[in-house]
Amino acid sequence: MNLRDIIVRKMDLQPWTEGEKIPWNEPDFSRRMLKEHLTQQHDAASRRTVRIKKHIEWIDRVILAGSPSQILDLGCGPGLYAARLAARGHSCRGIDFSPASIEYAVKHAPENCSYTFGDVRATEFGSGYDLVMFIFGELNVFKPADIRLILQKACAALKPGGKILLEIHLPEVVEQMGNQPSTWYSAESGLFSAAPHLCLMETFWDEANTIATERFFIIDAASGEVTRYAASTQAYNQAQITSMLRETGYGEIAFSHTLTGQPASEADEFFVVSASRPLETA
Secondary structure, eight states: OOHHHHHTOOSSOOTTTTOSSOOTTSHHHHHHHHHHHHOSSOSSSSOOHHHHHHHHHHIIIIISTTOOOEEEEETOTTTTTHHHHHHTTOEEEEEESOHHHHHHHHHTOOTTEEEEESOTTTSOOOSOEEEEEEOTTGGGGSOHHHHHHHHHHHHHHEEEEEEEEEEEEOHHHHHHHHTOOOEEEEESSOSSOSSSEEEEEEEEEETTTTEEEEEEEEEETTTOOEEEEEEEEEOOOHHHHHHHHHHTTOEEEEEESSTTSSOOOTTOOEEEEEEEOOOOOO
16 A cells, blocks of 8 residues: 555444454564553553453352353453463463464463464354353454354353353443544554654544544555454443343353453443353253
């Protein structure tokens, strides 16, 4: 792409038409993203350690009742949750399609923790899990048909009575995401490029389908070459999530404000839901 392509760009951008998400699976991008996962300066890519520890304590105590469990962590990133749950005596497997994150997770994995590099839509989950985790808003970035597939696979992977734990963007947060003003920044290096560049950002809100789309144009300072990225985020309310979970085989659905069980604050961007695979009957 070039600067002319930006000038004549579509201004009625439809969700997922210019890309499903930013390129987490590209090796160079994933290495730059890993730095964002591991930083203790912000909670944008992954939470800081102090928050993760509080979440782990609640998941272990409330969701797993302190019982040693088999856990599948979907979109596990560099294993910041799985490794800590394994340290509490659980057996964990993580799946993620960021190669740098998986490399880091494997390098730091305890004996009872393993990782798979792959797309959660296509990777086999296995079976016999007490808990499947899909947190930090990862559900929202997939198309609804893909979400149903992932939820069905997760249900089949659970033991009867096992639980899925979801953390979902609040609908108002997604709407706000899609109504941000256009902006830009310059950087010597950054998430989208290791070289000096400009990043132009704009957003779109699909009111009818409650989907926010973010578009990024990355302009290389040396060549003027333009690279485009786009990512869409689907909003869901509690009724929609309940319906989707029922349709994909779950029962005993329960909602929480946060992954600590505490009331939400104005800064919280997610709500939490757990649901169980029904017990088998004779």
